[in-house]
Amino acid sequence: MPASLESTAAVPAPSRRSRFLRTLARAAAVPGRDPFAIVGLTIYLVFLLVALFADHLASRDPLEILFQANGRLARNLPPSSDFLLGTTHLGRDIYSQLIYGTRAALIVGVTAAIAVMIIGTLVGLVSGYFGGWIDSLLMRLADIALSIPFLPFVIVLTAFLRPSTWNIVLAVAILLWPNTARVIRSQVLTVRERAYVEAARVTGAGNGRILFVHVAPNILPLSFLYGSIAIGWAILTEASVSFLGFGDPDVVSWGYMLQDAFVSQALSRGSYHWFVPPGICIVLVVxxxxxxSRGYEEVLFPKLRD
Amino acid sequence: MLAGRHPVLHAVDGVDLTIRKGETVGLLGESGCGKTTTGRLILRLEEPTTGTIRFDGTDIVGLKGPALRAFRRRAQLVFQNPFDALNPRFTILRALAEPLVNAGIDRAEHRARIERALSRVHLPGLDRIAERFPHQLSGGQLQRIVLARALVLEPEFLVADEPVSMLDVSVRAGVLNVMREVRDAMGLAAVYISHDLALVRYVCERTLVMYLGRVVEDGPTEAVVRDPQHPYSRALVKAVPVPHVDQSHDPLPIIGSVPDARDPPSGCRFRDRCPSAVARCAEESPALREIAPGRRAACHLI
Incomplete structure (x- = not known):
């Protein structure tokens, strides 16, 4: 023996499921080493908690029309201890709208991000691994999807389907997967040529096993990177679409709040307490x-640090 | 629209070889001569455009599904670069179990089989390395693990592609000795792919010399090394450095470098570098023919 091995305690073999979860957790924990990423994750965490406990945090129903003690409509009130951020011109509680808007934003953002991650990762894996006509077909589809302008597409989609936040999820999924797929594909092209992939083949592993057991774990952090970008994009898109008036009229979102403030001329009345908070929230999430994603990039491509 | 026109490169062309059970054959040649492609073809990692490759009587070209998996259990590969041949995310135990999982062998048998393979390559007990990752082991240890992985399925045939070229010189002999022991103990047939004449001489009974996609000479290793017949083999043997510091080296009998494989010379592929080429060499490609019992060469002048 060229070198002796010091003995290590035998660890019981982990089960298949826990191994998968560990890979996922490792990929998700990647950005934890970057201060920027920690700030980003903290913001996400705060918004996530707000969205989860919206029912307890919000003092009123966001669409409820409120009245003052003297029986008059509680419209255009400035912030007070009763209405933390004041009220809208229809007498609705802005603070409660902001809290419920967080929930709407996160639902849109997270589902869109998951959709983008799944579609983009699968397409990238298949395209890069199999190559040939499958690759050509998928990449030409990606080119087409990339050439579609974002907001007009969402508006057209709203015209064909009923106005709903799911249109935005659908549009983000349809238009954003190509970015993920292309990057994953290029990564798969390099991993595919590694000798351990060949080794798996020569020992009899099938394509499915090679793809999901040997190749996929190596590109998972990239999926997360593009997923985290998609969250911001989806929330921004939802806000833009709602602001333009093509959003779901039954869902209170930050974009809905901005649109409501805009059409009721909150700016000219100086009701900053109305439209500034949702603006700040959108900025923070994006x-x-x-x-x-910056945290992922630095860990994935260490050369960027120089 | 999508597919451009690519010049056709015949990496391997007209290779005709037979490996008998339990025989160790060396494929010798410089880089780009097609020896690795030949090895990959034999293992069905590459599809030949034409020709047949028979393993134990069955043509492995076009094998699919269960038949291909059955073949995979019987023929294995040892990689050149042990640092790349093991998945960095797999523990050693998982890497060694991979062939068994793929072959559908009962989990209960895994440990015993892995222990047996590890003892064959002289690695300490499984418990000490099972949960380690490849980057925690040395090159020599990794190459033994790569070899052990090839052995857990108890194959009958092994291809070793430059098995020690990435290792430190100090551990090469150890790995080669292990491979020799394994071959003798298991009665393996093996192909060693190498550019290193000394390695081939050390482990192989028979040697095939390749040049630009063709086999130019075939014979018992000692005979080929001591009395090479083909002009290229002669140059190859002569190019081996002699361990005398101040001894001046005779100039090699050949000049230039290997021509572009996309556009090989007409006739004999070696003729533009051959010191004794004649007019016939440009017109007619020499066949690999028997020149003495058990020896073949592809040259008009022999």
Whole structure:
């Protein structure tokens, strides 16, 4: 023996499921080493908690029309201890709208991100691994999807389907998967040529096993990177679409709040307490997404640090 | 629209070889001569455009599904670069169990089989390395693990592609000795792919010399090394450095470098570098023919 091995305690073989969860957890924990990413993750965490406990945090129903003690409509009130952020011109509680808007934003953001991750990762894996006409077909589809302009597409989609937040999820999924797929594909192209992939083949592993057991774990952090970007994009898109008036009229979101403030001329009345908070929230979530992706990038491509 | 026109490169062309049970054959040649492609073809990692490859009587070209998996159990590969041949995310135990999982062998048998393979390559007990990752082991240990992985399925045939070229010189002999022991103990047939004449001489009974996708000489290793017949083999043997510091080296009998494989010379592929080429060499490609019992060469002048 060229070198002696010091003995290590035998660890019981982990089960298949826990191994998968560990891989996922490792991929998700990647950005934890970057200060920017920690800030981003903290912002996400705060918004996530707000969304989860919206029912307890919000003092009123966001669409309820409120009245003052003297029986008059509680419209355009400034912030007070009763209405933390004041009320809208229809007498609705802005603070409660902001809290419920967080929930709407996160539902859109997270589902869109998951959809983008799943579609983009699968397409990238299949395209890069199999190559040939499958690759050509999928990449030409990606080119087409990339050439579609974002907001007009969502508006057209709203015209064909009923106005709903799911349109936005659908549109983000349809238009954003190509970015993920292309990057994953290029990564698969390099992993595919590694000798251990060949080794798996020569010992009899099938394509499915090679793809999901040997190749996929190596590109998972990239999926998360593009997923975190998609969260911000989806929330931003939802806000834009709602602001333009094509959003779901029954869902209170930050974009809905901005649109409501805009049409009731809150700016000219100086009701900053109405439209500034949702604006700040949108900025924070989008910025958090880019901070997290920055963390992934630095860990995935260490050369960026120089 | 999508597919451009690519020049056709015949990496391997007209290779005709037979490996008998339990025989160790060396494929010798410089880089780009097609020896690795030949090895990959034999293991069905590459599909030949034409020709047949028979393993124990059955043509393995076009094998699919269970038949291909059955073949995979019987023929294995040892990789050149042990640092790349093991999945960095797999523990050693998982890496060694991979062939068994793929072959559908009962989990209860895994441990015993892995222990047996590890003892064959002289690695300490499984418990000490099971939960380690490849980057925690040395090159020599990794190459033994790569070899052990090839052995857990108890194959009958092994292809070793430059098995020690990535290792430190100090551990090469150890790995080669292990491979020799394994071959003798298991009665393996093996193909060693190498550019290193000394390695081939050390482990192989028979040697095939390749040049630009063709076999140019075939014979018992000692005979080929001591009395090479083909002009290229002669140059190859002569190029081996002699361990005398101040001894000046005779100039090699050949000049230039290997021509572009996309556009090989007409006739004999070696003729533009051959010191004794004649007019016939440009017109007619020499066949690999018997020149003495058990020896073949592809040259008009022999």
């Amino acid at each position: 910025v958090a997404g880019f901070f997290v």
